[in-house]
Amino acid sequence: MKKDALDEVYRLYSKQVYLYAYALCGNVHMAEDLTGDTFYKAMLALDKHVPNIKYWLLRVCRNLFFDCCRKGPKEMLPLEETVLSTGEDPLEMLLQNEKKQQLSAAMKELSQSDRELLTMFYFLDCSIHQIAAFTERTPGSIKTALSRARIRLKNILQED
Structure with a gap:
């Protein structure tokens, strides 16, 4: 995978990986960390050909989550919801x-x-x-x- 391909993969799958990470941990900050770490692992695997990148990314995210769980529970930060202005009613x-x-x-x-x-x-x-x-x-x-x-x-x- 080349750098341009990694940019494309990030653009296509970053929201899905984040949503999956959030579903696993239920914490916004931890989900952001897991998403970042997942794409860091993808960057390290730039030279390798991965046949189904979406599921490879989800598996990496899942494994990172389980690694965090094995290291011990961390204090979970409160979930903060943000509202974006879209001009709707x-x-x-x-x-x-x-x-x-x-x-x-x-x-x-x-x-x-x-x-x-x-x-x-x-x-x-x-x-x-x-x-x-x-x-x-x-x-x-x-x-x-x-x-x-x-x-x-x-x-x-x-x-x-």
């Missing part, structure tokens, strides 16, 4: 932000594996077979786990 933006905050809070109540599956399937547009290959599980077990995660998320959202 303020009331509509407020309602959308409320829904996003409810979903974010409900996702935090799920287990790490449930968050990971839901994020990969709904936000990173990964197929069942891709998730199965990535997590080294069967497609049937992924479908079952995804169904159960959706039910748990639905129950959490209904409680609120």
Whole structure:
């Protein structure tokens, strides 16, 4: 991979890697660190040909997260939400932000594996077979786990 290719890969996948990292750790600052470290590893692998770069980046991010977990729990910093001005109707933006905050809070109540599956399937547009290959599980077990995660998320959202 050359430097121009790394720039293109960063442009294409940085948001997805960040979202995946955030789903794993639930912390904005740690997700930023994991994303940066993931692309640092990609930079170190400039000479290597990686056949499916998106899933390679996600695997690197996941391994970095597990390395951080093994090193011991760190004090988690509070999550800070930022609102970007888009020129939309303020009331509509407020309602959308409320829904996003409810979903974010409900996702935090799920287990790490449930968050990971839901994020990969709904936000990173990964197929069942891709998730199965990535997590080294069967497609049937992924479908079952995804169904159960959706039910748990639905129950959490209904409680609120």
